[in-house]
Amino acid sequence: MEKLKVSNVTKIYGNNTDKAMEMVLKGEDNEQIRAKTKQVVGVREASFSVEEGESFVIMGLSGSGKSTLLRCINQLIKPTAGHIYLDGQDLTKVSSQELIEIRRKRMGMVFQRFALLPNRTILENVGYGLEVQGIARKVRTEQAKKALHMVGLKGWEDYYPHNLSGGMQQRVGIARALATNPDILLMDEPFSALDPLIRQDMQDELLEIQKKLHKTIIFITHDLDEALKIGDRIALMKDARIVQIGEPEDILLSPASDYVARFVENVNRSKALTASSVMVKPRSVVYPKDGPRAALRIMEVHGISSVFVVDRKGALIGYVRAEDAAEAAEKGQRELDGIIQNDVPTAFDDTPLSELLDVLAYTKVPVAVIDEEKILKGVLVRGSVIAGLAGERRDWDE
Amino acid sequence: MNNIPRIPLAKWTDMAIDWLTVNYQNTTQAISDVLKGAIVGLQDFLISIPPELVIIVVALIAWWLAGKRIALFSLVGLAFIYNIQLWNETMQTIAMVIAAVSLCIIIGVPLGILTAKNMTAHRIITPILDFMQTLPAFVYLLPAIPFFGLGVVPAVITTLIFAMPPIIRLTDLGIKQVPEELVELGKSFGSTFFQMLFKIELPLARPTILAGINQCIMLSLSMVVIAAMIGAKGLGGVVWTAIQNLKMGMGFEAGVAIVIIAIILDRITQNLGKTN
Ligand SMILES: Nc1ncnc2c1ncn2[C@@H]1O[C@H](COP(=O)(O)OP(=O)(O)OP(=O)(O)O)[C@@H](O)[C@H]1O
Ligand SMILES: [Mg+2]
DSSP: EEEEEEEEEEEEESOHHHHHHHHHHHHHHOOHHHHOOOOOEEEEEEEEEEEEEEEEEEEEEEEEEEHHHHHTTTTOOOSSEEEETTEEETTTOHHHHHHHHHHHHHHHEEOTTOOOOOSEEEEEEEEEEEEEEOOOOHHHHHHHHHHHHHHHHTTTTOOOOOGGHHHHHHHHHHHHHHHHHEEEEEETTTTTSSSHHHHHEEEEEEEEHHHHOEEEEEEEEEEEEHHHHOOEEEEEEETTTEEEEHHHHHHSSOOSSHHHHHHTTSSSSSHHHHEEEEOEEEEEEOOTSSSHHHHHHHHHHOOOSEEEOOOOTEEEEEEEHHHHHHHHHHHTOSOTTTTBBOOOEEEEEOOOGGHHHHHHHHEEEEEEEEEEBBBEEOOOOOOOOHHHTTTOOOOOOO | TTTTTTOOOOHHHHHHHHHHHHHHHHHHHHHHHHHHHHHHHHHHHHSSSSSHHHHHHOOOOOOOEEEEEEEHHHHHHHHHHHHHHHHHHHHHHHHHHHHHHHHHHHHHHHHHHHHHHHHHHHHHHHHHHHHHHHOHHHHHHHHHHHHHOOHHHHHHHHHHHHHHHHHHHHHHHHHSOOOOOHHHHHHTTTOOHHHHIIIIIIHHHHHHHHHHHHHHHHHHHHHHGGGGTTOOOOHHHHHHHHHHHHHHHHHHHHHHHHHHHHHHHHHHTTTTTOOO
């Protein structure tokens, strides 16, 4: 179900936006608009929609308009043009009273620099959202404690923010956003201020929490690795525009522009790529009823030293080596039974390449990519894997 | 330049004051009566407490807020004032300072909030504050008399004018200094205007506002002394009499008492913001 829809949102900073808006509509570029009207375009004509329970990542370099776009969603920034729909309701049109209600009950925000109130205890910080709703202290404390527990900070209730490390402070920030049980979490570079290792822990933890709670998350980052890890889909921003929206692999494998491609260049591809994105089609397979001669022939034709054996439905049985097939052929065997090897290295479609590199390094046979029913979907050969890691995509033949 | 007629600013001012006196004297007299009752009441109350008790309580407060050394200083300093028989005058002065500072806080903090929140208010009030702070006090000391008569009331009113600007400025500053992210935090969780103010902005601005109050207290003390010229009595009154009669020793004693009070008040209020 569609939870949030951002429709043609433009935000122009300045006090005389009409002329600049006209120029945006005419498609003139930001620099020209700034030179002519002294107005700064923060976001231009951004549209996307987010499904309930989806993690939607907005990524881009500094100044590309990510924070502006995020703040348009909860109306901390009023868009100059365009609409934001939450469950079909246009937030640009609601009264300020309604807006307060929506912010209280349905949206939680997590900030880059944590934004904890230094004069309040951890528990009081987590309870802030409940407090402004006027919820009784007892209920508030209970709910805040539950949220703290969820982020692994049980026992820290009565400390102050300055007693906690950065990673712990951001857990408090997340607990605070969860405490009001909102539908949507808005996270503006929540892990950017943390050390790389802590950062990875926090990412894992967010994924854990998300598995349990199924929130709709809008997550901002300028780090592609992080985007790939967190995002069900990713929107890439450049110069105030969204230049591409897609699933992590779409972005990696078919970058829509040079800009995206350059962004993608630096990523650690083995983490992002899954087996299915670099596998090749299993053209050459044999069936158990095929004889050793047929198998040998196929291997000769394709110039390979072993071949997969599948059953009628296409489920993987094993593989046959060229030398075994040759021996069996000499002995006059008519079937492959007896020479089929079962120790095939396998992977599922969504196994990350990073987990397969070891196997790929020592295996003499290609890795078979299968689904739950053991149906052979594809084959990983070293060439295609390396090409995938190098960022190219070709139709490789074995 | 010579053929431009002289601008009669003095005459206009006189006319304005006359007009205000004629039209508003009833109002200002009414205010004056209320204030006078309160201030004199406070003075009498302070004088009625046994000095030994005041000395011990102040020393304890100083100990709690500013440490042992200031506590000891308060003990010795106040005992000295008691000994040189300036106790009642000191209490009168302190009552006026308390009255002036209370009014400064009651009026100044909301004005500071207003200027922090409203650009137009900021543009109007800032130049007025500059004017209030730089205009020599003597210039408005005298015009206060037709409105409020002689004595403690015009003294407190002129002190108000002199000592309020830092509270307004520092409240404004304190609120504007609240980090943008914390303001966003408040708004994004659905805080109303007053929730923002009382749960986020004022608590975070507290140390800055307290610094403003500290400055206000020091300015009040100096002004209350000057206001002895229009009959405010207290330690300033002693200084004033001493000057008029060329009694150096008496003037010096009162001066030392003022310094002692100033140091105690300063050290205690300086540390208000640091506790918690
Ligand atoms: N209050 C403002 N007034 C004027 N221009 C602004 C304002 N806030 C942001 N901008 C401009 O709008 C553009 C987008 O800013 P934004 O903060 O949304 O970028 P960002 O992608 O979040 O960057 P970062 O990664 O540095 O946080 C920038 O050019 C910025 O200078
Ligand atoms: Mg940003």
